[in-house]
Amino acid sequence: MSAPSWEKKPILFLLLATATILVGTIVTMVLPFAWVNSEEERIAGITPYAPLELEGRDVYIREGCNNCHTQTVRPLVAEVVRYGDYSRSGEFVYDRPHLWGSRRTGPDLARIGGKYPDAWHFQHMAEPQSIVPRSNMPAYAFLSAQGVDPSGIRRKMEVLGFPFTEEQLDALAGKTEMDALVAYMQKLGRDLPRGEGSTPVAPTELTNPFAGDAAAVAEGALLYTEHCASCHGADQQGGIGPELTDGWDDGDLFSLIYAGVPEGGMPGFSSLGQERVWKIVNYLQSGGR
Amino acid sequence: METPQYNTAIVRSFIHWSLLWGVVAILVGILISFQLIRPELNLPPYLTYGRLRPLHTNAGIFGWAIGTFFALFLYMVQRLCRRPLWSDRLARFQLWFFNATIIVAAVTLLLGYSQSKEYHELEWPVDLMVVVLWVIFSINIIMTVIKRREEQMYVSLWFMLASLVGVAVLFLVNGAAVPVSWFKSYSAFAGTNDANVQWWYGHNAVAMVLTAPPLAVFYYFLPKATGAPIYSHRLSIVAFWSLIFMYLWTGAHHLLWTPIPDWIQTLAMAFSIMLIAPSWGSVVNGYLSMNGQWHQMRENYLVKFLVLGITFYGLQTLQGPLQAVRSFSGFIHYTDWVPGHVHMGTMGWVSLVLFAAIYYLVPRLYGNELYSIPMANLHFWLVLSGQLLYSVSMWIAGVQQAGMWHAMNPDGSLTYSFMETLVEMYPYYWARAFSGIIYVAGVGLFIGNLVLTARKGKAKDVTPVPAGAAS
Ligand code: HEM
Ligand code: HEM
Numbered sequence: 098m099s100a101p102s103w104e105k106k107p108i109l110f111l112l113l114a115t116a117t118i119l120v121g122t123i124v125t126m127v128l129p130f131a132w133v134n135s136e137e138e139r140i141a142g143i144t145p146y147a148p149l150e151l152e153g154r155d156v157y158i159r160e161g162c163n164n165c166h167t168q169t170v171r172p173l174v175a176e177v178v179r180y181g182d183y184s185r186s187g188e189f190v191y192d193r194p195h196l197w198g199s200r201r202t203g204p205d206l207a208r209i210g211g212k213y214p215d216a217w218h219f220q221h222m223a224e225p226q227s228i229v230p231r232s233n234m235p236a237y238a239f240l241s242a243q244g245v246d247p248s249g250i251r252r253k254m255e256v257l258g259f260p261f262t263e264e265q266l267d268a269l270a271g272k273t274e275m276d277a278l279v280a281y282m283q284k285l286g287r288d289l290p291r292g293e294g295s296t297p298v299a300p301t302e303l304t305n306p307f308a309g310d311a312a313a314v315a316e317g318a319l320l321y322t323e324h325c326a327s328c329h330g331a332d333q334q335g336g337i338g339p340e341l342t343d344g345w346d347d348g349d350l351f352s353l354i355y356a357g358v359p360e361g362g363m364p365g366f367s368s369l370g371q372e373r374v375w376k377i378v379n380y381l382q383s384g385g386r
Numbered sequence: 387m388e389t390p391q392y393n394t395a396i397v398r399s400f401i402h403w404s405l406l407w408g409v410v411a412i413l414v415g416i417l418i419s420f421q422l423i424r425p426e427l428n429l430p431p432y433l434t435y436g437r438l439r440p441l442h443t444n445a446g447i448f449g450w451a452i453g454t455f456f457a458l459f460l461y462m463v464q465r466l467c468r469r470p471l472w473s474d475r476l477a478r479f480q481l482w483f484f485n486a487t488i489i490v491a492a493v494t495l496l497l498g499y500s501q502s503k504e505y506h507e508l509e510w511p512v513d514l515m516v517v518v519l520w521v522i523f524s525i526n527i528i529m530t531v532i533k534r535r536e537e538q539m540y541v542s543l544w545f546m547l548a549s550l551v552g553v554a555v556l557f558l559v560n561g562a563a564v565p566v567s568w569f570k571s572y573s574a575f576a577g578t579n580d581a582n583v584q585w586w587y588g589h590n591a592v593a594m595v596l597t598a599p600p601l602a603v604f605y606y607f608l609p610k611a612t613g614a615p616i617y618s619h620r621l622s623i624v625a626f627w628s629l630i631f632m633y634l635w636t637g638a639h640h641l642l643w644t645p646i647p648d649w650i651q652t653l654a655m656a657f658s659i660m661l662i663a664p665s666w667g668s669v670v671n672g673y674l675s676m677n678g679q680w681h682q683m684r685e686n687y688l689v690k691f692l693v694l695g696i697t698f699y700g701l702q703t704l705q706g707p708l709q710a711v712r713s714f715s716g717f718i719h720y721t722d723w724v725p726g727h728v729h730m731g732t733m734g735w736v737s738l739v740l741f742a743a744i745y746y747l748v749p750r751l752y753g754n755e756l757y758s759i760p761m762a763n764l765h766f767w768l769v770l771s772g773q774l775l776y777s778v779s780m781w782i783a784g785v786q787q788a789g790m791w792h793a794m795n796p797d798g799s800l801t802y803s804f805m806e807t808l809v810e811m812y813p814y815y816w817a818r819a820f821s822g823i824i825y826v827a828g829v830g831l832f833i834g835n836l837v838l839t840a841r842k843g844k845a846k847d848v849t850p851v852p853a854g855a856a857s
Contacts, residue, residue: 100538107531107539107547114548114630118555121634121657125650126559126586132647133578155570159498161436171643173716175792178800186645189577194502197581197644201720202422204804226425231809235421235428235435249567256566301797323803370799 133186140187143288145259146281148250148266153281155253156274157196160237167198168207168285178368181208181286188289193257203234210287214362216337217328218279228327240275300355300371303348307379317380320373324366333381338363341381351378391848392464396477398751398845400457401744403485405833407449408737410492412826414442419819423812432496440507441495446732447505447595448516449488454740455599456484456523459546461747462606463527466543467534468851472526480522487515499569503584505591506560510571513561520557524550541622545602548630552594560587578645586637593633596731597699600739601668604696607743608675611688617674625667632661639710642719651712658710665703672696687762691742694770698734702727717792722811723784725818726777733773733825741765741832748836754843761835768828775821783814 103110132138146154157163170176172183184207189195213221220227223241225234247269254261307313322331328338335341355374357365366374421427421435428434464471471477491512499509508516527550531543539547560583562574573580605622609615616622638646638654672693676682682689705727708714718724748756756762790810793801 104538104544107528110539110544111528111547111551114544115551115555117627117631118548118552118634120631121636122555122586125635125637125653126583129582129647129650130579133582134576138578158500158502160434161440161498161500161502163502164436164439167720169644171716171719173643173792175794175800178794178798179791179804184645186578189581189645192577193575193580194573195577195580195584196502197641199504199640199720200724202808229805231805233422233425233808235425235430237430237434239430253566253570253572256564257572323805368800369803370795370797372795372797373799 134190138185138187139190140185140289142290143188143190145191145257146284148247148254148261148269149245149272149277149280150284151253151257151259151281152245152250152269152274153277153279153284154196156240156278157281158194162206163196163198165198165200165202165234167201167205168195169197170205170207176205180205182289188286191257191259203232206282206285208286210283210285211359212364214337215279215283217362218282219275220337222275222278237275237278240278241273243274245269245272245274245277300351302371303351305347305351305375305379305382306372307375308347310379313376314380314383317376317378317383320369320377321380324369325377328363343384345382347378347382350381351375354378390470390851392851393460393471393474393477393847394751394849395845395847396471396474396481397457397461397747399481400453400460400484401747401751403481404450404453404457405836407445407453407488409826409829409833411442411445411450412822412829414438414445416819416822416826418442419815419822423815423819431498437496437498437500440500441492443505444491444495444507445488447591448491451595451599451732451736451740453484453488454744455595455603456480458603458606458740458743459523459527459599462542462602463530463546464851466536466540466606467530468536469530469534470851472529472533476522476526480519480526483515483519483522487512487519490515494569497569501561501563501571501573503560503573504588506557506584506587509569510561510563510565511568513557516557517561520550520554524554540606541616541619541626542602542606544626545598545605548626549594549598549602552590552598552630556587556590556594560584581641581644582638582646582650585640586634588640589637590633592731593630596736597633597665598630600695600699600736603739603743604668604672604692607688607739607746608672608692608696610746611686611692611742612676612679612682614675614677614679617671617677621667621671625664625671628667629661629664632657632664636661636710639715642710642712642715655710655712658707662703662707666700669696669700669703687759687766688742688745690763690766691738691745694766695735695738695742698730698738698773702731702735705730717788718784721784721787721791722780722814723788726780726784729773729780730777733769733776737769737773741769744836748839750849751845752836752840752843753846754839757835757838757842761831765828765832765835768831769825772821772823772825772828775824776818779814779817779821783811787811 103113169184170180170182177183223238224236225232247266250269251266328336329341330336333341351374354377355365355367357363359365418435418438460471460477491508494509494512495507500507501509527546531539531547563571564574565571575583605616635657636654638650639658642651676693683693709718709727745756745762787807790802790807795801
């Protein structure tokens with residue numbers, strides 16, 4: 098059998114190989130530009146990054162946070178309960194580059210904006226283990242010592258064509274990279290109305306099922322340490338969140354913890370489930386401190 | 387007339403440097419493995435996990451894998467074309483420029499200059515260095531092929547030439563960016579488009595760097611090691627063309643369930659499954675070439691590396707398509723399962739084949755038989771057990787993690803908080819870190835063996851081109 102001519106003609110071979118590679122490339126990589134980021138995908142309310150937020154995004158890229166954190170929520174049940182409403186294409190039109198990531202060593206951050214107060218982020222970024230003791234996230238305290246460069250940020254805004262005002266640039270004076278990073282965190286997912294995913298399932302009962310159960314108090318104490326102590330202090334003395342005082346009605350306390358106070362920086366804990374939230378309520382109401 | 391000479395010195399130099407970068411990659415891999423269990427090992431600002439992980443992947447892929455491919459391509463192209471390199475000076479310059487690029491890459495990654503795209507982190511000036519490097523290399527290979535003295539191009543040359551054009555197209559498109567300063571640029575694409583372009587690149591970097599070149603090496607060195615030819619030329623043809631055709635359709639299997647249009651995801655899933663055929667075409671061709679030679683598995687340490695290597699390739703190309711199925715992806719995507727997959731490919735398939743090729747070259751580079759075959763055997767068992775421990779522990783970890791992430795109570799609440807799932811991973815992370823130490827011990831033995839061989843031998847810088855048929 099004599100060899101086909103492409104086996105003897107390198108230039109012909111290179112042309113054939115290139116053409117072969119280009120078929121799938123054109124269909125799956127070039128053609129999608131016609132659909133993606135089109136008018137139909139636009140979502141009202143999605144705005145470009147403000148100067149400080151953009152700088153924070155660049156710090157995020159520089160520090161490689163995307164090696165541990167993703168920024169896309171998939172439409173899977175548990176994922177929506179854990180992170181919030183699933184992601185849509187139109188949310189990302191201002192993301193150059195995208196930061197979807199491929200590994201979740203840490204949690205997804207697509208909906209982190211507004212989940213915690215700024216103070217939480219400052220402390221967490223400086224020393225994650227002070228808030229989440231067994232976290233493996235690195236400490237980024239050095240960011241507080243590094244200022245931002247307003248003229249560089251102006252150039253970046255211009256290159257990306259994002260709107261900005263002189264006041265915004267003037268306000269950058271004295272800001273640190275930590276301020277920028279926290280501003281970026283608070284922007285993520287903030288432009289969307291709180292979607293269905295993050296609305297807790299309405300509680301089914303409002304009486305404490307564990308009243309007087311001593312074993313449940315101990316479990317509640319553990320849950321408190323894991324989920325609440327970072328903001329309200331180990332002894333409920335307050336910190337990032339207020340001191341927790343007595344005098345609550347069981348049902349009111351439950352509802353507050355279950356739904357949170359989103360505008361006040363108190364996260365909702367519906368994803369823990371009613372039973373565990375009741376255990377926390379039970380612990381707080383038992384005077385456990 | 388002067389007899390033409392194969393340039394062996396350049397092959398040896400590339401191997402030495404790529405081994406150095408390989409060791410760096412593995413040591414950084416071990417360091418980041420420990421950082422995931424002991425976060426105090428992060429030394430900000432330069433030595434944090436977020437900056438070191440890209441250094442690990444870049445040193446592994448560009449330093450160790452591509453560095454060794456440079457060496458082996460330059461070796462194979464001369465033999466398969468039965469003539470010296472088109473330009474020895476260009477090859478020398480390439481060696482120098484390769485090391486300069488790797489050093490600049492490492493320094494800039496530690497300084498945090500990054501485009502953030504996986505396997506394409508390097509910022510635009512370093513990107514340009516990579517382009518220059520690839521152009522120099524391609525010209526030298528292509529010109530040598532054009533001026534060859536062997537009429538037909540052997541299979542290995544097809545895979546080599548395809549990877550030259552493939553990498554060029556992928557790298558240039560995905561690298562498109564608008565610079566804002568010397569070390570900062572913004573991608574030319576936005577959001578979902580950017581993600582789609584990135585994973586078209588990312589998956590085909592696997593095709594054009596971690597599949598086609600090691601296959602070229604395999605098709606050349608297996609017959610060399612066993613003395614028996616490749617089983618079927620026709621099978622090689624079919625496997626080659628269908629492989630390079632299908633790979634390019636599959637990038638979106640890294641983006642299943644994301645906002646990428648559904649039809650792209652479905653195409654990616656379908657083509658990923660079809661990819662089993664051409665991948666296994668090469669595996670079967672390799673196995674059948676071993677007909678009547680299986681006894682060499684015991685007698686010939688080279689064959690062990692090659693056959694285990696192609697076996698991991700076979701497993702890799704079954705596991706990959708499985709991961710590309712939507713339902714399975716929904717489960718294991720983002721978990722530790724994926725590093726298990728990755729390292730069976732890199733530490734198993736790619737590295738085993740490269741070790742074999744380097745062993746084969748030893749007498750030709752150092753003018754001396756290998757110092758110790760028992761050491762080579764121990765090297766084999768150490769890297770094999772290190773890699774298996776790595777992958778198996780990560781697969782178990784990934785399945786457990788996925789199960790916990792998705793576990794829900796009857797009332798629709800989550801069974802586990804994120805931290806409850808993370809702390810369950812720490813024992814597996816210890817196993818992984820330990821596996822890295824076993825692996826690096828194996829590689830240390832390998833390098834020691836080479837050094838001892840070189841010390842006793844007399845290095846040969848050139849080898850006369852034989853007058854007869856190509857070898
Ligand atoms: C022997 C020791 C090695 C160790 C201990 C090691 C360790 C690691 C670790 C800890 C990660 C991060 C995983 C994560 O994101 O959770 C990683 C990722 C990676 N490593 Fe290695 N590695 C080793 C060898 C190699 C080699 C030889 C190569 C390449 C030739 C390589 C290529 C990669 C790649 C491509 C990734 C990215 C994986 C992904 O995105 O899922 N590694 N490695
Ligand atoms: C038929 C062949 C293959 C298919 C269909 C395939 C499929 C896949 C899929 C679906 C993923 C994404 C997993 C996830 O994140 O959920 C993946 C990841 C990966 N595969 Fe494969 N694979 C194949 C062969 C290989 C080979 C031979 C290698 C060689 C080393 C390899 C290296 C990688 C790497 C490095 C990643 C990690 C990408 C990242 O997330 O950073 N794959 N593969």
